[in-house]
Amino acid sequence: MEVFCFFSSEKKVFFFEKKKQKTFVRGVLRGHRGFVVTDIFLAALINGILIGGVYALVALGLTLIYGVLHIVNFAHGSLLMVAMFAAWLLAEKVGLSPYAALPVVAAGMFGVGWGLYRFVIGRVSRGEDRAILLATLGVAVVLDNAFLAMFGGDTRQIETDLTFAMWEVGPLLLSVPKVIAFGASLAIAGLLWAFMALTDTGRAIRAVAKEPEGARLMGIRPDRIFALAYGIGIACLGAAACLLLPSFFVSPHVGNVFVLVAFTIVVLGGMGSFPGAVVGGILIGVTESLGGLFLGESLGPIGISLVFIAVLLLRPTGLFGATR
């Protein structure tokens, strides 16, 4: 375990643990007088909210694909990994900052998702739900191993000026990349919501999700809508990858870190629900962060399971799921 210490002008000391490829604010020392408990709690809470925003973005893509195609996209984590490598390559080889690369990677991942549905998943499955599920699983296996073969198992990271930048807000130091990631994730979620609510294409996507035959009678082609929805869901991953890159390692396994969390969020928030993905993402981010604080790194994830079970006991359809 590596421990980094930062000394700010006011002699606050922050400990960061790099563990499981994640950086956590673990505690705040003020003037060497010991831990200030409320500050530790506050730091963990805010850190959880910030990371929850990106979780929400990853889950948003998953819930959109579930809502429209009615399948769980098993390739989600692998495609996030692909997007992170793309952002990493752009940073390393082209010198493009991840934030500048965001529109490029998101557009590229849209193309990847669209093509993947159009030419692989849609073809292979011929519209059968079970077959689509297996097709996405197959895509995941192929991608994971292809990237392992190409890049090896090592973790990589970019170092931008922003990677360790901090904002001082009152007693807290906030990681700048995480604040940016949170703000941008919510902005993208808002844009996506507006697209779905206010445009004809968004309406068509929602229509096909529930009543494909009725949609065909309007001249809407469900096959095109499916490819489009899959592409948009994967584009969310492209955006998330760029937002994550400044503070996370990249490796062929990085998708696993997020995908289980994203599945949890989607079920917790209500399958197919946008607000559910956002609220669920933040809830899981906070739970994970506070769980780590109170229970330690190894026991912390139990918190997620507890919240998950509690929500599903009270509302089996998830927080924002249809109550039918």
Place this chain on the structure above:
Amino acid sequence: MLEVVDLHAGYGPFAVLHGIALAVAAGEIVAVLGANGAGKTTLNRALSGLIRPTSGRIVFEGRDITAAGHDAIVRAGLIHVPEGRKIFPNLTVRDNLLLGAYLRGRAHRARNLARVLDIFPRLAERLGQLAGSMSGGEQQMLAIGRGLMAEPRLLILDEPSLGLSPLLTEELFTLIARLHGEGLSILLVEQNVVQSLAIAHRAYVVEHGAVALAGAAGALTDDPRLKSAYLGLA
């Protein structure tokens, strides 16, 4: 306007239509009658491109649409209001209506929306309501309104009175007459034999996927064969 020649269609290995022949002239109301399972809905699905005919020909406004996609058929103005409504339950009434003009009638969408809301004031009161939470009758109005948003040249109505009260059914037939009066051609599939024949110019009786009886509506009303062909009126 619409001409169907020796149409065969079905679902996979299940042949349902065995050589249907029928025509609708511009400005006509044509009724298609027949017992449950006769193949009326299958005929409509073939006409609107939802299923591909195995043989035969469908010509709409001089154009062969037998192999055309469902989107091309909508674009041509052949609009199908399906049995069971098939409205979008998770969308608001307003969004449902707007999607009616997804491919066709885009240019006059606002004007057509105002017209549909004028025809169905009930929908105007419920624009923001989710369509799935409306009553069956309101959903039927929405399905017809959504069809009208596409500026149909020929409107197919498949059992529009299904599940409506006698009062609403009466209103529905008044509406069909009004739409016809405004110049719309209509292919009406109905179980409501007496009212359908009263409003239609001509009618076809479909039995086991073929036309058993055809003619002017007035003549069919008194035809004893109608009663034997049609189960509901033995």
